[in-house]
Amino acid sequence: MTVEQTATTYRNPVLNADWSDPDVVRVGDDFYLTASSFGRAPGLPLLHSRDLVNWTLVGHALERLEPAEEFAVPRHDCGVWAPSLRHHDDRFWIFWGDPDHGIFQVNAPGIRGPWTGPHLVKEGKGLIDACPLWDEETGEAYLVHAWARSRSGIKNRLTGHRMRPDGTGVLDEGKVIVDADRIPGWFTLEGPKLYRHDGWFWIMAPAGGVETGWQGAFRSRDFFGPYEERIVLEQRDTDVNGPHQGGWVRTPAGEDWFLHFQQRGAYGRVVHLQPMTWDAEGWPVLGEDGAPVTEHRRPALPPQPPAAPATDDDFPGGRYGRQWQWTANPQDGWATQHSADGLRLTCVRSAGAHDPRTLPNVLTQRLPGMPCAVEVELSLAGQEPGARAGLAVLGDAFGWIGLERGADGAVRLVHRFGESVAERERDAAHPRLAPDGRARLRIETGAGARCRFSADTGDGFRPSGPVFAATPWRWVGALLGLFAVAPAGHGHAGTATFTHFRITPS
Structure with missing residues (x-):
């Protein structure tokens, strides 16, 4: 941008x-x-x-x-x-x-x-x-x-x-x-x-x-x-x-x-x-x-076309752009290359699934310093009860919106947050059914990094929860993150696919 x-x-x-x-x-x-x-x-x-x-x-x-x-x-x-x-x-x-x-x-x-x-x-x-x-x-x-x-x-x-x-x-x-x-x-x-x-x-x-x-x-x-x-x-x-x-x-x-x-x-x-x-x-x-x-x-240098570090990504062949970084050293299998477009993340099993701040398998990029709208489409294929994936704003406090597989097998849109001193997340809005296991997710950021969450599960974008004020870590600014996770256990817990990631100035 x-x-x-x-x-x-x-x-x-x-x-x-x-x-x-x-x-x-x-x-x-x-x-x-x-x-x-x-x-x-x-x-x-x-x-x-x-x-x-x-x-x-x-x-x-x-x-x-x-x-x-x-x-x-x-x-x-x-x-x-x-x-x-x-x-x-x-x-x-x-x-x-x-x-x-x-x-x-x-x-x-x-x-x-x-x-x-x-x-x-x-x-x-x-x-x-x-x-x-x-x-x-x-x-x-x-x-x-x-x-x-x-x-x-x-x-x-x-x-x-x-x-x-x-x-x-x-x-x-x-x-x-x-x-x-x-x-x-x-x-x-x-x-x-x-x-x-x-x-x-x-x-x-x-x-x-x-x-x-x-x-x-x-x-x-x-x-x-x-x-x-x-x-x-x-x-x-x-x-x-x-x-x-x-x-x-x-x-x-x-x-x-x-x-x-x-x-x-x-x-x-x-x-x-x-x-x-x-x-x-x-x-x-x-x-x-x-x-x-x-x-x-301007410096006395040859004119150049407008440019800035990339933010948008279509994830061609499952590959992600240079702007993305993991929150820890990555392991094989977190992201899968394939023949179509879209980021296919494995629902990594983790005892810390309730708190994205503790997850090493979050793919992040920097939060833009100007008001903007962040959007991505998500499809959850993970069949494990408790498998979830979403779009997050991560800092000392966090908020995320995404999809979760329930014990009844249904996929629901969920919106959760955690305060800086909280050890577990809480619901920011009541879950609602996502009948096709898909959703378009949006975070709109305004002055003071105040974030409004919304999602479209097939009937248009609807706002979700109260305004969330993004926070930094001690030295690091807030991050946008994509993640897929499942409760601790054994065996493959499925995948989630993200497509058409976009950041648009407001």
Whole structure:
């Protein structure tokens, strides 16, 4: 879904969905972006643009999360945090921190792969937001990372290492190169991105928290410091709270731009593009004199047709598009390829069938950051009593609408929800018969991510239940999900088929 733009200007956000913690790199005339994917698989989304405004999703760099056994179940706020994307020695590199295990990297000869498996660069708890730098002037390689206090008891500081030039490990014990406890007013320093420019080592890093903070810049003549700092982007009198964590990129013509996120509750972290200039003292100036822009002149790059990451899907041959991710490492048999169109999901047996937040076999995509209508057609072939399938909005609280096979063999339309503290779902509306075992499901989202559910079981769309306000997880925006599940037991419980998935702006 594209944000409305003009031929000469663009409007923020340029990515109006949860593309959290973006980082960007240019190779030739092409720009590439990656973002946090947390516990979903595949991870490390890869986006491409020619103008920094219109982006398409071209793949993922991480097929499965490691350690694989830990991500066999949903771990929504864990996994891949704040990756850094770089191009060095004719290869693409992505480094990230897993707060429970350490710093990993993958690399590939081209953006579409093949990507290596994840390699552990530095082991440890609380190591997050890693970024490498290969210094072309000296041949040295460096690594910087932040800390998660929830795992390490440490926060508000950045640690630097010399790194092996092949990116396989660090060469020293590391040194705190920025201690923001020593900077008056600064807290929760994180998300560093490391650069070399004009004889300086630069670290672009936010502080102050994702909803209320600011973007900082640090510079030093020596990688290990000392660094001087400056706030280079803050909310001021705009409606862009944060503004937080991103990457700097330079166009072939020499223009500088900065992509960062804004935390928007259930919509997650949407991505903004800011112009970037330099003041007389050699410091970067982001946005309009340090405040985020809403509308601005486009980058001086060749015009491109409107584009955005795909949302709609007809599931040709049972295959799903790149926009979909599982809530855990997938297993064979969850989705079946076949000769017709439609996503055929197995009704996976699960003791947690009453709570889709706990299911690993939910196929998800991001909730759009604008009002829209989400529709999909569902046919339930599962014969097992209790077999169910549906369309969900998942977060700390959840709501879903779909079909369920009753003990009497009849299929009914059901609409259920669960509060953030609830361990089981409850009915949001009285079940009603779906005589053909089919239904067209709809969720309409409005301001504040307020969702209205409805369904058509053959007699037109009828509203179902009260308004449901979508909620995020701690770090992840709300997700749209498709699932099929059955109660715990033995044997094949049947399938459900989803067709014609559509998201239409309201």
